Amino acid sequence: MSKRDFLSTADLSRRELDDLLELAARIKGKRPGQVLSGKSLGMLFFQPSLRTRVSFETAMVQLGGHCINLSSNDLYELEPQEQAVMDGRAEEHVMDAARTLSRYVDALGVRAAARVGTWEFDRQELLLRSYARYASVPVINLETNMGHPCQALADALTMRENLVSLKGRKLTLLWCNHPEPKSLGPTHSILEVAAMMGMDVTLAHPLGFEVDAEVLERSKTLARDNGGALQVVNDKDTAARGAEVLYARSWGCIKHWDDDEREAMVKRSLQDWKVDEALMAKTKDALLMHPLPVRRNVAATDGVLDGPRSVIYEQAANRTHVQKALLMQLLK
Amino acid sequence: MSKRDFLSTADLSRRELDDLLELAARIKGKRPGQVLSGKSLGMLFFQPSLRTRVSFETAMVQLGGHCINLSSNDLYELEPQEQAVMDGRAEEHVMDAARTLSRYVDALGVRAAARVGTWEFDRQELLLRSYARYASVPVINLETNMGHPCQALADALTMRENLVSLKGRKLTLLWCNHPEPKSLGPTHSILEVAAMMGMDVTLAHPLGFEVDAEVLERSKTLARDNGGALQVVNDKDTAARGAEVLYARSWGCIKHWDDDEREAMVKRSLQDWKVDEALMAKTKDALLMHPLPVRRNVAATDGVLDGPRSVIYEQAANRTHVQKALLMQLLK
Amino acid sequence: MSKRDFLSTADLSRRELDDLLELAARIKGKRPGQVLSGKSLGMLFFQPSLRTRVSFETAMVQLGGHCINLSSNDLYELEPQEQAVMDGRAEEHVMDAARTLSRYVDALGVRAAARVGTWEFDRQELLLRSYARYASVPVINLETNMGHPCQALADALTMRENLVSLKGRKLTLLWCNHPEPKSLGPTHSILEVAAMMGMDVTLAHPLGFEVDAEVLERSKTLARDNGGALQVVNDKDTAARGAEVLYARSWGCIKHWDDDEREAMVKRSLQDWKVDEALMAKTKDALLMHPLPVRRNVAATDGVLDGPRSVIYEQAANRTHVQKALLMQLLK
Numbered sequence: 001m002s003k004r005d006f007l008s009t010a011d012l013s014r015r016e017l018d019d020l021l022e023l024a025a026r027i028k029g030k031r032p033g034q035v036l037s038g039k040s041l042g043m044l045f046f047q048p049s050l051r052t053r054v055s056f057e058t059a060m061v062q063l064g065g066h067c068i069n070l071s072s073n074d075l076y077e078l079e080p081q082e083q084a085v086m087d088g089r090a091e092e093h094v095m096d097a098a099r100t101l102s103r104y105v106d107a108l109g110v111r112a113a114a115r116v117g118t119w120e121f122d123r124q125e126l127l128l129r130s131y132a133r134y135a136s137v138p139v140i141n142l143e144t145n146m147g148h149p150c151q152a153l154a155d156a157l158t159m160r161e162n163l164v165s166l167k168g169r170k171l172t173l174l175w176c177n178h179p180e181p182k183s184l185g186p187t188h189s190i191l192e193v194a195a196m197m198g199m200d201v202t203l204a205h206p207l208g209f210e211v212d213a214e215v216l217e218r219s220k221t222l223a224r225d226n227g228g229a230l231q232v233v234n235d236k237d238t239a240a241r242g243a244e245v246l247y248a249r250s251w252g253c254i255k256h257w258d259d260d261e262r263e264a265m266v267k268r269s270l271q272d273w274k275v276d277e278a279l280m281a282k283t284k285d286a287l288l289m290h291p292l293p294v295r296r297n298v299a300a301t302d303g304v305l306d307g308p309r310s311v312i313y314e315q316a317a318n319r320t321h322v323q324k325a326l327l328m329q330l331l332k
Numbered sequence: 333m334s335k336r337d338f339l340s341t342a343d344l345s346r347r348e349l350d351d352l353l354e355l356a357a358r359i360k361g362k363r364p365g366q367v368l369s370g371k372s373l374g375m376l377f378f379q380p381s382l383r384t385r386v387s388f389e390t391a392m393v394q395l396g397g398h399c400i401n402l403s404s405n406d407l408y409e410l411e412p413q414e415q416a417v418m419d420g421r422a423e424e425h426v427m428d429a430a431r432t433l434s435r436y437v438d439a440l441g442v443r444a445a446a447r448v449g450t451w452e453f454d455r456q457e458l459l460l461r462s463y464a465r466y467a468s469v470p471v472i473n474l475e476t477n478m479g480h481p482c483q484a485l486a487d488a489l490t491m492r493e494n495l496v497s498l499k500g501r502k503l504t505l506l507w508c509n510h511p512e513p514k515s516l517g518p519t520h521s522i523l524e525v526a527a528m529m530g531m532d533v534t535l536a537h538p539l540g541f542e543v544d545a546e547v548l549e550r551s552k553t554l555a556r557d558n559g560g561a562l563q564v565v566n567d568k569d570t571a572a573r574g575a576e577v578l579y580a581r582s583w584g585c586i587k588h589w590d591d592d593e594r595e596a597m598v599k600r601s602l603q604d605w606k607v608d609e610a611l612m613a614k615t616k617d618a619l620l621m622h623p624l625p626v627r628r629n630v631a632a633t634d635g636v637l638d639g640p641r642s643v644i645y646e647q648a649a650n651r652t653h654v655q656k657a658l659l660m661q662l663l664k
Numbered sequence: 665m666s667k668r669d670f671l672s673t674a675d676l677s678r679r680e681l682d683d684l685l686e687l688a689a690r691i692k693g694k695r696p697g698q699v700l701s702g703k704s705l706g707m708l709f710f711q712p713s714l715r716t717r718v719s720f721e722t723a724m725v726q727l728g729g730h731c732i733n734l735s736s737n738d739l740y741e742l743e744p745q746e747q748a749v750m751d752g753r754a755e756e757h758v759m760d761a762a763r764t765l766s767r768y769v770d771a772l773g774v775r776a777a778a779r780v781g782t783w784e785f786d787r788q789e790l791l792l793r794s795y796a797r798y799a800s801v802p803v804i805n806l807e808t809n810m811g812h813p814c815q816a817l818a819d820a821l822t823m824r825e826n827l828v829s830l831k832g833r834k835l836t837l838l839w840c841n842h843p844e845p846k847s848l849g850p851t852h853s854i855l856e857v858a859a860m861m862g863m864d865v866t867l868a869h870p871l872g873f874e875v876d877a878e879v880l881e882r883s884k885t886l887a888r889d890n891g892g893a894l895q896v897v898n899d900k901d902t903a904a905r906g907a908e909v910l911y912a913r914s915w916g917c918i919k920h921w922d923d924d925e926r927e928a929m930v931k932r933s934l935q936d937w938k939v940d941e942a943l944m945a946k947t948k949d950a951l952l953m954h955p956l957p958v959r960r961n962v963a964a965t966d967g968v969l970d971g972p973r974s975v976i977y978e979q980a981a982n983r984t985h986v987q988k989a990l991l992m993q994l995l996k
Contacts, residue, residue: 040725042718048408050424051432054374054400058436061372061398066725068718073405073737076712076957085961087843092714092957096976100715100956103981104722179419292432293408293424297417312428317435380740382756383764386706386732390768393704393730405737511751624764625740625756629749644760649767 004330005132005139007125009149009192010218014226017156017196024157024318024325032328034064039331042105043142045071046112046127051292052142052150055319056109063324065331068105080130094127098134106331108135111142113183119257122146123212138330145183145252146212151291151315152189153322156197158315159245162287167198167227170284172243174236175205176299177273178250181263186291187251188215191230194247195219198226204239205232206270208253236273240282247289248275248300275300280309287311336662337464337471339457341481341524342550346558349488349528356489356650356657364660366396371663374437375474377403378444378459383624384474384482387651388441395656397663400437412462426459430466438663440467443474445515451589454478455544470662477515477584478544483623483647484521485654488529490647491577494619499530499559502616504575506568507537508631509605510582513595518623519583520547523562526579527551530558536571537564538602540585568605572614579621580607580632607632612641619643668994669796669803671789673813673856674882678890681820681860688821688982688989696992698728703995706769707806709735710776710791715956716806716814719983720773727988729995732769744794758791762798770995772799775806777847783921786810787876802994809847809916810876815955815979816853817986820861822979823909826951831862831891834948836907838900839869840963841937842914845927850955851915852879855894858911859883862890868903869896870934872917900937904946911953912939912964939964944973951975 005011012020041060045053057067078097079090086093101108112127125144132139141149156166163169171194173187188211194201201223203211210216216232223230233239240246256262274297280286288300288310296302305312337343344352373392377385389399410429411422418425433440444459457476464471473481488498495501503526505519520543526533533555535543542548548564555562565571572578588594606629612618620632620642628634637644669675676684705724709717721731742761743754750757765772776791789808796803805813820830827833835858837851852875858865865887867875874880880896887894897903904910920926938961944950952964952974960966969976 038726040722045406048406048423050402050407050429053402053406054433054436057400058372062370068721070714070717071406074709074712074717074735075714079960083961083966086959087962091712091844091959093960096956096958096960097714099977100980101718103977104718104984180423292428294428295418295423296411296425296428297415298419302415313431313435316432320436377738380738380755382734382739382761385734385738386765386768389732390704394702403738512755624760626760627750627755628743628757628760629747630751634747645763645767648764652768 024322028321036063036065039065039106043109059323094130095134102136109140109142148185152193154318171245172202181252195223198228201230243283243286246286356654360653368395368397371397371438375441391655426462427466434468441472441474451586480517484525486650503577504534513584527555530560575615575618578618688986692985700727700729703729703770707773723987758794759798766800771802773804773806783918812849816857818982835909836866845916859887862892865894907947907950910950
């Protein structure tokens with residue numbers, strides 16, 4: 001019997017996604033009790049975290065379990081390459097860390113979203129996939145450059161709560177400006193989940209900020225298979241028109257993935273890619289979503305983030321609920 | 333119904349202070365049980381902590397609850413300014429962090445005692461006050477440059493245990509030398525609490541090490557209103573004479589708040605501002621108090637810190653008990 | 665009544681060691697329940713940790729207790745010297761930290777394996793011994809340059825499980841190459857424990873990598889007293905011949921303890937001190953042991969580490985079980 005991981009929204013069937021959201025909705029209203037008593041989740045953070053760290057710890061504690069957190073500050077460097085001759089800086093191989101931790105904890109979460117090499121390299125999620133391969137317990141993706149599936153689950157639950165039925169509803173996923181190059185993880189995951197829910201998705205970004213080609217193709221197929229649609233536009237006003245959900249987020253430039261300065265230069269002319277009241281007015285009274293953290297008054301104005309259609313804190317709150325459902329499925 | 337914060341001793345009425353100390357004394361003898369079962373306290377440390385971190389975690393665990401700790405090592409930079417255009421280094425606004433964390437935890441503790449600007453700026457406790465403003469759960473001050481109210485509660489409990497009645501008792505709050513510029517937090521809080529208890533307080537420091545003018549005025553009023561007195565002297569021998577409590581601590585120079593080198597220069601001639609056996613001999617067999625950490629043989633000698641009248645570890649131990657009382661009041 | 669610490673395997677009598685291993689074996693099969701309910705273990709890590717950190721936290725949680733972890737990232741510098749005039753960088757004396765923490769937690773673990781001075785200085789374990797001296801609760805050595813007794817307990821349990829009786833069995837403790845200078849802690853502890861179990865121990869290392877002379881003498885005496893033997897050889901092939909346990913590990917050069925470059929230079933000609941299939945073939949079908957972390961394909965090849973005789977993950981897993989036994993003995 002093989003263990004189950006949760007590495008990508010692409011691993012979920014539509015049925016599994018629905019089941020997870022169903023369970024999350026059910027336990028949100030009514031605490032499920034100490035069903036994970038005696039169970040522990042180890043979390044490895046190779047980048048800073050606020051929501052993920054605290055929402056998972058809250059989830060485990062409320063289910064009677066326990067979290068053990070390790071951050072890269074507490075650890076030496078780890079080697080992800082197979083058959084490496086480890087005469088460099090890495091003190092331990094991921095395979096040994098994963099196998100060891102599997103003796104202590106019941107599941108492992110890994111945030112591994114560093115920019116290490118080219119996009120072709122980083123899109124392979126070498127570190128996460130190594131943990132998944134060598135751990136004998138379930139491994140959960142806590143964000144890579146390719147995906148942030150827990151965030152997308154919370155987003156889907158939030159949309160269900162606000163829109164009831166998602167099929168055919170118009171969601172615009174809008175690139176926003178940001179002073180730093182960002183992971184594509186949350187972007188890819190919400191794109192796939194919205195497609196899987198059969199939404200009418202518009203992906204809007206300036207030229208040069210294309211998402212991963214394979215993720216885009218898979219999302220198009222998912223949308224089609226589930227009665228939805230997916231189109232890409234490069235104009236934000238067109239994209240906003242008629243949207244029932246405006247999902248704002250910044251992501252990095254794949255073409256200049258290993259050249260931060262180049263990306264920064266490109267973004268200097270893109271400062272109008274920001275969500276403001278004028279843009280919101282073009283939508284069909286859209287819900288405003290953002291996975292946070294958000295650069296206020298750069299990616300979106302205070303006015304819209306704190307406005308009546310903003311559900312950004314509902315998204316954050318729902319992290320706990322979907323993660324409880326996930327943990328129950330993986331660990332019970 | 334508004335939530336209650338614990339940001340400053342100045343927020344407490346005398347009655348509330350007495351109630352807190354009463355409750356702390358009562359639960360110290362007899363464990364109150366798992367009264368905070370299922371509750372969690374999030375703690376944000378922007379500076380190192382030993383006592384605060386461990387005493388709060390101990391308090392929560394003994395009450396059946398849970399602590400989630402985030403240190404600045406685990407986090408990106410946060411923006412406290414309202415309406416900021418966030419194109420700098422701060423990755424998230426305090427308002428979003430506070431509102432998000434409020435969805436996960438039942439109370440938030442914040443240590444935010446960095447020297448950021450001038451005294452006029454830092455005395456506003458911008459970071460702490462932002463958390464308090466935006467969190468929907470109670471916020472606890474874990475030390476700022478202006479106050480360290482949890483320490484002062486523990487100090488008051490320690491004095492009550494040793495002196496029984498505090499009204500009219502002579503407490504000398506004595507500045508000591510220290511190689512580093514220090515927060516005024518613990519100084520202000522014990523000053524206010526001693527005044528509130530109606531003690532006969534002597535604040536003793538070299539010229540140039542005045543405390544915050546507003547805190548001093550408020551403390552004078554509090555002393556007067558509660559049957560006590562507050563005087564300031566600039567001579568340590570005068571200050572020690574007749575003291576029943578000698579409370580030693582170093583604090584920074586407000587005038588040179590943003591000029592560490594200048595403060596260091598001034599302190600070079602103040603090396604005799606140290607508590608030793610000779611100074612203790614001038615007191616009325618005073619209790620020796622210090623909030624720790626203490627620079628041994630700089631601020632006070634080993635002899636007095638380890639002497640028969642030292643209650644420094646009782647102060648530390650009482651942190652757990654007063655904080656349990658505080659958490660029960662804020663969270664039950 | 666004095667508290668009991670666990671600072672070194674040298675503190676254990678043979679009888680005490682047997683009792684600990686007996687208890688560990690017993691609770692491994694059958695969870696002992698919440699016997700440490702309400703108890704907490706404070707852990708201070710002055711160096712990174714994976715196994716120790718997670719196995720102790722797992723052990724406490726499974727026994728119903730709680731861990732509070734402080735790493736040097738979260739703390740200021742601490743002063744271990746008696747009577748120091750603390751006008752330098754250290755913000756607090758170890759004696760104050762130890763006495764304070766003793767008010768909050770029921771036991772303290774300390775990892776203090778930095779290279780601070782000469783071998784003569786570092787072999788004194790100043791930091792660990794200061795905590796043990798000043799804490800009023802039991803102190804556990806989580807690794808110093810002199811010992812790592814918890815690892816040796818796990819190793820002994822692993823050998824018992826695989827070999828049943830240890831008396832007279834041939835164990836070779838083999839130095840391996842490594843790009844960094846390493847602590848002698850795990851080396852010393854397994855040496856003493858193997859000697860204490862009456863094993864026939866061969867310590868094998870290149871010239872210049874002698875272990876601490878006093879530890880070696882004590883180990884020889886222990887071996888003799890318990891019906892075993894201890895010999896030192898400087899040739900790895902001789903050492904491997906007939907071994908029933910091949911325990912591989914790298915350790916630092918005592919002679920060049922404060923000169924990392926010199927050690928690195930010496931090690932350049934020692935690259936054949938590596939465990940590979942050819943070396944294993946010389947043994948009597950030996951168990952392969954290593955305390956981890958291991959530099960794969962430098963200290964030992966993937967082939968032998970992942971081979972049928974490798975018990976490296978059993979060693980890691982047994983950390984939890986022996987530590988549960990230890991905690992029960994110290995805290996119940």
